[in-house]
Amino acid sequence: MSIEFERLRLLWPDHLGLARPDKAESGTAHAISLFTLGFDRVMTPHDGGLMMEGLPDCDANFEGSDVRPSWQEGTHVVIPDITRLGHPVPLAPRNVLKDIIEKWNSHGLNPMVGIELEAFLFEPDGEGSWRPIASPGAYVYGTGMAVDPSGTIDEIMVTSRRIGLPLESVNSEYDNGQFELTLAYTDALRASDDAFLFKVMAREIAASRGLLLTFMGKPINDRGGSGFHVNLSFNDESGSNVLYDESADDGLSEMARSSMAGMLHHHVGMTALLAPTVNAYKRLQPGSLCGYWANWGYDHRGVTVRVPPARGQGTRIEHRLADGCVAPHQGVAAVLTAALLGYEKGYELPPVETLDCIERASTDVIPPESLGAALDALEEDGDYVEAFSPAYIDGFVTVKRAEWARYQKWTTDWEMSEYLPFL
Numbered sequence: 001m002s003i004e005f006e007r008l009r010l011l012w013p014d015h016l017g018l019a020r021p022d023k024a025e026s027g028t029a030h031a032i033s034l035f036t037l038g039f040d041r042v043m044t045p046h047d048g049g050l051m052m053e054g055l056p057d058c059d060a061n062f063e064g065s066d067v068r069p070s071w072q073e074g075t076h077v078v079i080p081d082i083t084r085l086g087h088p089v090p091l092a093p094r095n096v097l098k099d100i101i102e103k104w105n106s107h108g109l110n111p112m113v114g115i116e117l118e119a120f121l122f123e124p125d126g127e128g129s130w131r132p133i134a135s136p137g138a139y140v141y142g143t144g145m146a147v148d149p150s151g152t153i154d155e156i157m158v159t160s161r162r163i164g165l166p167l168e169s170v171n172s173e174y175d176n177g178q179f180e181l182t183l184a185y186t187d188a189l190r191a192s193d194d195a196f197l198f199k200v201m202a203r204e205i206a207a208s209r210g211l212l213l214t215f216m217g218k219p220i221n222d223r224g225g226s227g228f229h230v231n232l233s234f235n236d237e238s239g240s241n242v243l244y245d246e247s248a249d250d251g252l253s254e255m256a257r258s259s260m261a262g263m264l265h266h267h268v269g270m271t272a273l274l275a276p277t278v279n280a281y282k283r284l285q286p287g288s289l290c291g292y293w294a295n296w297g298y299d300h301r302g303v304t305v306r307v308p309p310a311r312g313q314g315t316r317i318e319h320r321l322a323d324g325c326v327a328p329h330q331g332v333a334a335v336l337t338a339a340l341l342g343y344e345k346g347y348e349l350p351p352v353e354t355l356d357c358i359e360r361a362s363t364d365v366i367p368p369e370s371l372g373a374a375l376d377a378l379e380e381d382g383d384y385v386e387a388f389s390p391a392y393i394d395g396f397v398t399v400k401r402a403e404w405a406r407y408q409k410w411t412t413d414w415e416m417s418e419y420l421p422f423l
Contacts, residue, residue: 006074008067010060011200012082013093015396017276017327019200029057032084035091035395038403046398048091048391058084069163071201079193090391093329094192099389100336101188107343109234109242111336114168114185114316115195118226118324119202120178120219121152122212130212132177132220140174147172152209153179156202165198175223185231185316188332195328217275217323218282225283226324227290228274230335231308233316234259244315250298251311260296260305261349262342263319263335264365267294267304269381271321271367272374273334273388276400278407280323281374284367287358291321294365295353302357321367337388345383372404 011019015035036049043049050056060080070077082092089095104111122130137146148154153170160167166184173180181202183194199215206213218225233243234255245253275284286292291304299309306318317339322331341347355361368374375397379385385393 007072007076009070009072009075009077010062010080011077011197012060012080013196013327013329015091015093015327015330015392015399017325017330019196029059031055032058032089032091035089036399038399038406040406042402044399044402046395048395056084058082058089068197071159071163071205077197079196090389091395093327093333093392094189096389096392097189097192097329097333097336100333100340103340103387104234104336108237110236111188112185112233112235112241113188113191113332114231115183115191115328115332116227116229116231117181117183117195117199117215118173118178118228119181119213119215120175120223120226121148121150121206122177122214122219123150124210132175132223133211135176138172138176140172142172143170147176147179150209150211152206152211152213155209156181156205159201159205160198163201165194165201167198173224173226175220178224178226188232188336192328192332199328215324217277217280217325219279225288225290227283227320228322228324228326228328228331230319230322230332231316232319232335232339241313241315243317244312246312250307251315252307255343256307256315256317257349258342258346259339260307260317260342261347262340262345263305263317263338264294264296264350265342265347266338266381266384267321267365268368268377269384270334270338270378270388272371272378272400273396274322274326274331275367275371275374276327276330276396277323277325278371278404280325281367281370283323284321286361286366289320289357291319292366293353293357293361293363295357295361295363296349297353297357300353300357302361303353333388337384341383341387370404371400371407375400375404 014020033049033055036043062078062080067076067078082089121133123133125131135147157170168184169182203213233241236242243256289301295303296305297303298307304321319335368377
């Protein structure tokens with residue numbers, strides 16, 4: 001079946017979580033060295049980026065059946081496969097996720113994922129910067145004009161339905177100007193693709209209205225942070241959810257317990273992949289309901305690994321550490337890798353959390369305090385690096401160390417406000 005459109009946007013996720021677009025009727029090529037770029041557009045050489053070998057091409061290819069409707073008139077979109085010389089590029093996060101899914105498939109299991117996004121909507125402040133939208137009538141878990149006076153979130157909802165992105169629910173979050181946007185449960189690759197395209201679409205709709213929708217983890221000092229919650233389960237070849245065991249007192253299978261144990265065992269090591277910016281560590285603080293401690297609990301929003309009350313086919317695990325800015329494919333791959341290691345190695349699950357996780361928790365295992373420390377911890381977690389992708393980790397760490405180094409040399413607004421009047 002042929003699809004009629006005037007323009008096709010090839011949108012694919014890079015190592016920074018950005019969408020690299022192009023216009024093409026079939027495949028196209030890009031310099032593979034874009035995987036060495038930081039947010040400052042400076043290339044940081046590493047072996048996988050081939051920067052010192054002439055910046056050769058990688059290829060973006062797709063099947064016609066992968067083309068989707070777009071939010072722009074006369075336009076369709078597609079997420080292509082990124083290859084070089086016929087082989088998947090290991091620096092592309094979508095390729096890493098595919099590999100992790102294949103590892104699960106080799107055990108006869110198919111990962112299923114649902115993603116919850118959080119974001120703030122900003123408006124111009126009249127002085128060349130941004131502020132949260134003015135919504136004096138807003139309240140927690142609100143909907144309608146009280147929380148979305150410009151109708152921007154409403155347009156995002158309508159557009160999602162029109163183009164087939166499965167936005168399951170939307171509501172305001174705890175703070176004014178913040179929203180929770182939940183996508184439907186499906187297989188892991190499709191869920192990550194949906195989340196990736198949704199974030200691009202939502203930001204572009206906001207931009208068309210002169211607004212800014214940001215998934216940044218902690219954009220405002222005196223308000224809460226925005227996370228990226230990964231809900232997951234695993235179906236066997238018959239389609240049954242293997243996290244459920246009706247004979248267990250709590251309904252959780254041994255497979256569920258070992259998968260959660262893997263997430264907690266690699267809590268410190270995988271933080272950099274889930275909190276990949278300097279800003280992300282402003283959100284990772286105690287008492288912030290963000291997955292701070294390496295713990296788990298039944299329907300407990302203060303833990304990192306939450307087990308919601310549903311059982312049977314609806315049994316799932318919710319991982320709550322990831323920052324809102326994480327690239328969906330990278331974030332899902334990171335959680336699935338830790339779960340896989342727990343499943344394969346049989347890690348023992350620690351006791352369930354019973355403390356409040358506001359002032360107290362039963363463990364002192366917490367994330368690294370900064371991006372720099374998290375990169376160190378990632379490289380030190382050899383089992384995790386090997387399972388995730390050594391080549392991807394090498395490129396990711398190289399670019400992120402350059403980002404951390406830039407930050408350490410940068411004079412911040414806080415320093416100017418704190419010291420300039422007196423020193």
